[in-house]
Amino acid sequence: MNRYSLDDVPDRRIVDRLRALIAHERSTDAEVLAHIGEVDARKLYLPAACSTMHGYCVQVLHLSEDAAWKRIAAARAARRFPAMFDAVAEGRLHLSGVVMLAPHLTDANVAMLIDQATHRSKAEIAVLIARHAPGRDVPARVERMHDQLGLAAGASPPGQTSGPSGPGQTSGASAPGRTAGDAGAKRAGVRPLAPERFALQLTVDQTTHDKLVRAQAMLRHQVPSGDLAKVLDRALDALLDTLERSKRAKTDVPRAPVARRSTGKGRHVPNHVVRAVFERDGERCTFIGDGGRRCEERGFLELDHVEPVARGGEATVEGIRVLCRSHNQHEAERLLGAELVGARRDAARAATAARALEQDVLAGLRRLGVTLPDARRAIAGSAGRPAASDEERMRQALLALGDVYGTRCAEGARPTLASRCRESTPRWTIEPDRRAGPEVRATAGRRSRACCSSTSSSAASCAGRAASGSSRPDP
Numbered sequence: 001m002n003r004y005s006l007d008d009v010p011d012r013r014i015v016d017r018l019r020a021l022i023a024h025e026r027s028t029d030a031e032v033l034a035h036i037g038e039v040d041a042r043k044l045y046l047p048a049a050c051s052t053m054h055g056y057c058v059q060v061l062h063l064s065e066d067a068a069w070k071r072i073a074a075a076r077a078a079r080r081f082p083a084m085f086d087a088v089a090e091g092r093l094h095l096s097g098v099v100m101l102a103p104h105l106t107d108a109n110v111a112m113l114i115d116q117a118t119h120r121s122k123a124e125i126a127v128l129i130a131r132h133a134p135g136r137d138v139p140a141r142v143e144r145m146h147d148q149l150g151l152a153a154g155a156s157p158p159g160q161t162s163g164p165s166g167p168g169q170t171s172g173a174s175a176p177g178r179t180a181g182d183a184g185a186k187r188a189g190v191r192p193l194a195p196e197r198f199a200l201q202l203t204v205d206q207t208t209h210d211k212l213v214r215a216q217a218m219l220r221h222q223v224p225s226g227d228l229a230k231v232l233d234r235a236l237d238a239l240l241d242t243l244e245r246s247k248r249a250k251t252d253v254p255r256a257p258v259a260r261r262s263t264g265k266g267r268h269v270p271n272h273v274v275r276a277v278f279e280r281d282g283e284r285c286t287f288i289g290d291g292g293r294r295c296e297e298r299g300f301l302e303l304d305h306v307e308p309v310a311r312g313g314e315a316t317v318e319g320i321r322v323l324c325r326s327h328n329q330h331e332a333e334r335l336l337g338a339e340l341v342g343a344r345r346d347a348a349r350a351a352t353a354a355r356a357l358e359q360d361v362l363a364g365l366r367r368l369g370v371t372l373p374d375a376r377r378a379i380a381g382s383a384g385r386p387a388a389s390d391e392e393r394m395r396q397a398l399l400a401l402g403d404v405y406g407t408r409c410a411e412g413a414r415p416t417l418a419s420r421c422r423e424s425t426p427r428w429t430i431e432p433d434r435r436a437g438p439e440v441r442a443t444a445g446r447r448s449r450a451c452c453s454s455t456s457s458s459a460a461s462c463a464g465r466a467a468s469g470s471s472r473p474d475p
């Protein structure tokens with residue numbers, strides 16, 4: 001007997017049974033969310049050779065991409081606001097509603113919003129959210145579709161006709177004057193059309209469009225039709241060649257391993273090892289998970305020492321492997337402990353942030369007209385001073401710059417700026433611009449002046465003003 005054949009079941013029983021099944025499904029949904037949330041939080045997808053929770057849901061649980069995304073988003077929201085679990089289990093809120101509400105929930109409004117969204121459709125919840133958090137009007141916009149037409153049809157050389165339309169070419173169906181929400185609003189993506197044929201759709205900005213037109217024009221001798229698919233193919237060839245050289249150490253003339261670096265000691269991985277390892281591992285993560293499954297990740301790849309450097313691991317072809325970022329971190333935590341790896345990661349992030357801030361301050365000083373060596377001395381001189389914010393860091397660098405200039409003048413050196421000052425023993429000070437207030441960061445060149453103290457009394461006669469970088473006359 002086919003259990004799915006319900007021909008003989010009375011109407012009343014079918015309806016009751018359906019309601020019971022739906023209730024059971026909702027209860028199960030809440031349980032599934034709780035389990036997905038826990039697997040996600042514990043990163044249990046990593047031992048299963050998946051680099052992300054989404055990958056685990058798709059590759060191991062065999063959910064569709066959309067179903068996986070929705071359940072992960074709902075699970076994360078429900079872990080933040082556990083009342084969501086009950087709302088889902090009791091059928092008051094569907095998963096789409098949970099995902100829609102999630103960005104707008106706070107501890108203060110979660111009960112109220114769940115109550116108002118109970119048994120509401122997606123459209124009704126959208127109205128509820130719009131009422132709760134009104135968005136701005138969508139600006140009217142007209143797309144310049146005629147440019148795309150020009151790009152696709154191309155200006156074929158006189159006497160020649162365009163070749164057959166390729167997948168990347170637009171048809172004449174696009175009319176000028178279309179508003180946002182039409183073709184431009186469609187998501188970029190690649191869609192299979194037929195065996196070995198794909199439709200590629202994307203929206204580009206003016207700069208990219210101009211590059212494409214220029215490449216199309218420069219390739220007219222090789223691609224007279226201007227076929228975008230062929231132009232794109234050549235562009236990708238050029239890009240991949242560059243990427244393979246920079247990220248895979250590929251070269252037309254491989255050099256013999258340098259003795260100094262081929263010893264394999266330290267963290268440096270020689271180019272010949274990089275090439276051999278990526279070729280051996282097939283440019284794919286080599287992590288093998290439970291059950292012998294290999295991670296499928298081909299992005300965010302990193303080279304990893306099989307044996308940590310601290311334990312004598314060497315950068316040889318046998319001692320290096322390809323891992324995705326998630327599994328590289330997973331392996332590091334397994335070998336060294338999560339606490340140590342976390343501390344190292346935090347330290348690396350802090351160092352990166354400090355370097356970025358230093359570059360920001362350096363650029364600010366350069367905009368003031370400070371020479372590169374002096375700017376570096378000022379940054380070095382202010383490195384130990386406490387600075388609670390980016391603005392304070394810039395202020396400290398400016399004060400240190402005063403010390404740099406003062407030292408130069410007192411020592412009788414011939415610094416670029418001080419030597420032009422008419423004062424025999426000028427002193428350099430940093431003065432906040434009284435008209436603009438003390439703010440100096442980023443716009444320091446306009447709002448702050450680094451100048452000789454003599455300029456305060458005789459601004460017009462002192463060339464030290466050149467250091468101010470200001471286009472306005474001194475007060």
Ligand SMILES: [Zn+2]
Binds near residue numbers: 287325
């Ligand atoms: Zn992996």
